[in-house]
Amino acid sequence: MYDLLIKGGRVIDPLQNLDDTLDVAIIGDKIAAITEDIPRQQSQKVIDTRGKIVTPGIIDLHCHVAGSLITMSVDPDTAGVKQGVTTVVDAGSTGEAIFNGFPRYVIPSSRTRVFCFLHISSQGHSVRPELRDWQEINLDATIATIEAHRDVIKGVKIRLLGNIVASSGVEVVDMVKKTAKKLGLPIMVHIGDYYEKISPTLTQEFLPLMERGDILTHVFTAKRGSILRPDGTILPELREAMERGVVLDIAHGRRNLSYDVVRKCMDQGISPTTLSSDLTAMSLSHPVYGMTVTMTKFLALGFSIRQVIEMSTANPARAIGEEKRIGSLKPEMEADVSILEFLPGKWKLEDAEQQTIEIDRLIAPSVTVKAGQVIPAEPVAKPQPIN
Ligand SMILES: [Zn+2]
Structure with a gap:
C-alpha cells in the first residue's frame, strides 16, 4: 500500500529522461514507484494531476531565506x-x-529543505556592502563553523563588490578559493558591482581560479563585472570556465538579470546551468516573485520546458552535492515533488533592467510535496495579468 499517489500528470524528470503521462507513488518520505497506471486503490491518498506538470521538487540555488536573522530576507517557506x-x-x-x-x-521552523552557503564576511548581509576591511574576515572561525555544520553548509560565498574587493581584487577571491578547497567545498562568486568600484577587468582575472563545481552567480548581469566585453562578445575566460565545469547560475534578483545579456549569450551558445531567484524581501512582489516566475521568463526567452526544469531540479541538486537524494523522481529518492500548471493569460514580466517580455502562459505552482507531505501552493506574491 502506498501513502500517496500522484496520478495522471505529465511527468517531466530530465535525469530519467522522462516526459510522459505517469503516476508517482510515495511511501513515507521516499519515492516508491514511477510508472503508468498505478491503481487508485493501492494508495491511502490520491492527488489527481491530469492537465498538470509533475516534476522533481524545485530547488532554488540562490535566495535569501535567513528569516528574521536578516531584514532583507524572506522566510524559507x-x-x-x-x-x-x-x-x-x-x-x-x-x-x-x-x-x-x-x-x-530558521531551519526548525521551516517546512522547506534548507541549505546554506556561508558568507566569507563574518556578518554576512547584516552589513551592506560587506567587506569594508579585513577585520570582517575570520578564516579560522569560518572553517570551524563549516566543520560543525557540514550537513547544512554547501560552500563559501563572496560578492565581488565593496572596499576590499576594490582594493585587493583577485587576491581576496584566491583566498576564499583556497579556504573552500581545503574543506572540499565549492565557492559561489557574485558578479555585478552596482556600486561601480571594482576593476572592470576583475571578472576576466578571477575566472581562471574557478574549478569544476564552483558557481558563478548572476551570470547574466548587465552591471560592472559582466561576462560580456564592451563589443557584446563573451569573455574567452568564461567559455574556458564553462568547459571546465564551472556552474553558471542566473540568480535573478533586483539588479542582476538582463534579458539583453541572456539573448546575446544565447546567440553565442552560452546556456545557464541553474536558474535561481535571488529572492529577498525587496524583490518578492516585483520583479522576481520566485522560481516559477523565473522559470517562465526563461521559457519565454527560448529554452524548452525540459531545459528549464533540468536547470531547476537536477542541475542545482548536483551543484550542492545532493544529487543522490533530490533533483529526480527515481525510486528511493526523497519524496520531493512539484506539481505545476500553465495558466493562460497575458503578463508583462520585467528583468532587473526595466525591460519587459510579454508572455501568454505562466508556470504556476499548484501543490508542493515535501518529503511526502502535501502542502497547497499559496504564493505570497504573484504577477498580475494585463488585459
Ligand atoms: Zn544574492
Whole structure:
C-alpha cells in the first residue's frame, strides 16, 4: 500500500529522461514507484494531476531565506513550499558570526529543505556592502563553523563588490578559493558591482581560479563585472570556465538579470546551468516573485520546458552535492515533488533592467510535496495579468 499517489500528470524528470503521462507513488518520505497506471486503490491518498506538470521538487540555488536573522530576507517557506519549491539554498545571508541562527531558529521552523552557503564576511548581509576591511574576515572561525555544520553548509560565498574587493581584487577571491578547497567545498562568486568600484577587468582575472563545481552567480548581469566585453562578445575566460565545469547560475534578483545579456549569450551558445531567484524581501512582489516566475521568463526567452526544469531540479541538486537524494523522481529518492500548471493569460514580466517580455502562459505552482507531505501552493506574491 502506498501513502500517496500522484496520478495522471505529465511527468517531466530530465535525469530519467522522462516526459510522459505517469503516476508517482510515495511511501513515507521516499519515492516508491514511477510508472503508468498505478491503481487508485493501492494508495491511502490520491492527488489527481491530469492537465498538470509533475516534476522533481524545485530547488532554488540562490535566495535569501535567513528569516528574521536578516531584514532583507524572506522566510524559507515563502521562497519554498508556498510556491512549489521544496529546497532553498541561502546564498550567504550569514557569515560565521551569525550563522548559528540558521540551525537554531530558521531551519526548525521551516517546512522547506534548507541549505546554506556561508558568507566569507563574518556578518554576512547584516552589513551592506560587506567587506569594508579585513577585520570582517575570520578564516579560522569560518572553517570551524563549516566543520560543525557540514550537513547544512554547501560552500563559501563572496560578492565581488565593496572596499576590499576594490582594493585587493583577485587576491581576496584566491583566498576564499583556497579556504573552500581545503574543506572540499565549492565557492559561489557574485558578479555585478552596482556600486561601480571594482576593476572592470576583475571578472576576466578571477575566472581562471574557478574549478569544476564552483558557481558563478548572476551570470547574466548587465552591471560592472559582466561576462560580456564592451563589443557584446563573451569573455574567452568564461567559455574556458564553462568547459571546465564551472556552474553558471542566473540568480535573478533586483539588479542582476538582463534579458539583453541572456539573448546575446544565447546567440553565442552560452546556456545557464541553474536558474535561481535571488529572492529577498525587496524583490518578492516585483520583479522576481520566485522560481516559477523565473522559470517562465526563461521559457519565454527560448529554452524548452525540459531545459528549464533540468536547470531547476537536477542541475542545482548536483551543484550542492545532493544529487543522490533530490533533483529526480527515481525510486528511493526523497519524496520531493512539484506539481505545476500553465495558466493562460497575458503578463508583462520585467528583468532587473526595466525591460519587459510579454508572455501568454505562466508556470504556476499548484501543490508542493515535501518529503511526502502535501502542502497547497499559496504564493505570497504573484504577477498580475494585463488585459
Ligand atoms: Zn544574492
